[in-house]
Amino acid sequence: MTPIPFIRMGVFFYLKPMWVYLKLQFLILNRKTKDFGVPPILAYPLLLILLILLSNTLYAKTNYAGYFILTAALSLVSRLSEPKRNVFLKSLFNSNAYTYLRIVENIICCLPFTLFLTYKNQYLFVLALNVLALLIALLNFTRTLNFTIPTPFGKKPFEFVIGFRNTFFVFPIAYFLTYTSIRVDNFNLGIFSLLLTAITCFTYYNKPENIFFVRNYNLTPAAFLFEKTKTSFIYFTLLSLPIVVALSVSFFSKIDLILIFYLFCYVYLAAIVFAKYSAFPNTIEIQQVMLITISLLFPFSILLISPFFYVQSIKKLTPILND
C-alpha cells in the first residue's frame, strides 16, 4: 500500500528501514558486550550505574561537571560521524532516510546523559547537548579531512600519535583547568586536571593492534614490554609535565601529594600497558577490567596487579615474538 503523501514526506515513511537498522546495531552491541564477558542484561544496568556514580562524583567535586558530561556525551556522539561508516550509510539509504537515521542515532546515544542532566535540573545543558547532537547529525562527515594534526611523538609513532590526534581537545581543557585551579586556589581541581591527562593517555592502550605489527618486532617479550612502557612514560611526561610543574610551584606546600599522584599515574600507565598485552591479541577482557576496578578502590593493590599483568603479557607475547 502506498503511504499518503504527507506521511511519505515524513519520518514515518522511513520507520521500517530505520527500525531494522537500529535493531541490527543493538544486536551488534549485545554481541560486543557478550564478547567482553558481560551478558547484555547486566551490561546496560551496570553502565547506567557507572554513569550515575561518575557524574555524581563530578558534581560533588567540581562546578564544571555539566561541561564535562556535555563533552563526554558529544565525544561519544561524534564517533558515529566516522566518515567510512557514513559513506556506507549514505549508499544504503536515500538522503532523507539517512538524515533521519543520523538524528535518531545521535539522540539515542545522548539519551542516558539527557536523562541524568534532566534529573539534575540542568535544562540548559540538556538543550545544548541535543541541539549539538542534532547539528552533528546534519553535518556532512563523509569526507576525511586531509589536514594532519601535528604531534611531538613522531620518533615512536603509534599509540600516542593516534591517541593524541583522537583526543587533542582534552589537553587544552586539562591545561585550562590547571590554570583555573591556580587562579581560584583549588588544589583538587588541579589534581583533577592531572588525572584527566593520565586517564586520557590510558585510553590509548585500550585496543590491540593487528598481530602482524607485534610479530614485526625484533625484540624478546620482556624487551618489547620495556620498550612500550618506556615510550608511554616519556610521552606521558611530555603531556603532563606542564601541569605537574605548574601545580608544584603554585601549591608547593602540597608537593608531596602531587608527587604521589604523579607516581601513581606512572604505575597505572605501566599496568594498563601490561593489561593490554595480557589479553593480546584480544581486547582487554572483563578479568583485566575487574582487576583495574579493584585497584581503583584499593590503590596500593595495583602494585600486585601490575606484576600479574606483566607475567600474563609475557605468556601471551612469547609465542608471537619468539619463533
Add this chain to the structure above:
Amino acid sequence: MIKIIQLSKYYGKKQVLNKMDLEFKAGNIYGVVGENGAGKTTLFKCLSGVESYKGLISSDYDNLKNHIGFLHTTPFFFTKITGKEYIQFMVNARNIKLLDIEDKNIFDLPLNQYATTYSSGMKKKLALTALLLQKNEVFILDEPFNGVDVHSNIIIVEIIKKLRGLNKIVIISSHIFSTLESICDVIYHIDKGILIEKVAPKDFKKLEAKMKEKTVGNRINNLGLK
C-alpha cells in the same frame, strides 16, 4: 634458504594446506599461483609465522620472523597515522635508524598525509616501501601489483629484480601471469592446499596453457553470449 616440510594447516576441521614440501633459495624469485582459495595466502601466513601450522619450516636465519617482510594483499593501517610515521613505526620495530625518510620515497607518496586517506595502490606502495626499508632478507609479496598504477608496477618489477641481485628470497603471488612469467625463477602451482607442481621457466608457457584450460574450459560458452 627456507625449507618447508610436510606443511599442513587446518581451520577447525577444514584442511587448507595438505602436506606441502617447498624450498626457497637465496637469490631467487618464486611465484606461487593457484585459484582463489587454493591456499596461497594461508601458506604465506604460515611462512611468516602469523598462523600456527603442522609440519616444519626451517631456515638459515637465526629467527626467521625477524627477516621476513610480508606485504599483505590489503595492507592494514592505523587510523590517523601519516605515511612517514608508518614507515618510522615499521623500521623502529627492527631497530633500524633512518636519517631521511623523504629521500627514500621512491613512489612519491604524500608522506605527511594520513595513510588511511591513500588510494589502495598508494597504500600498497607505502607498505612495500616500509618493508624494503626494514632491510629484510625474505620478501613475501601477496598480490603486489593489484591496484597499483602501470608506472609503479614497472618500478616494483625492477625492485624485485634488484632484490634477487642482492641475494634475497622473493616469493610472489599474482593473478597477472605475464608478470610472474617475466621475473620468476620457479613457479609453484598449488590447488586446494596441495602442491601440484614445481615449474621451471622453460615450462611456464605450458603451465599458463594448462591453467587457462582448467579455469576457462567451456564456462564462457555456457553463458550463451550473443
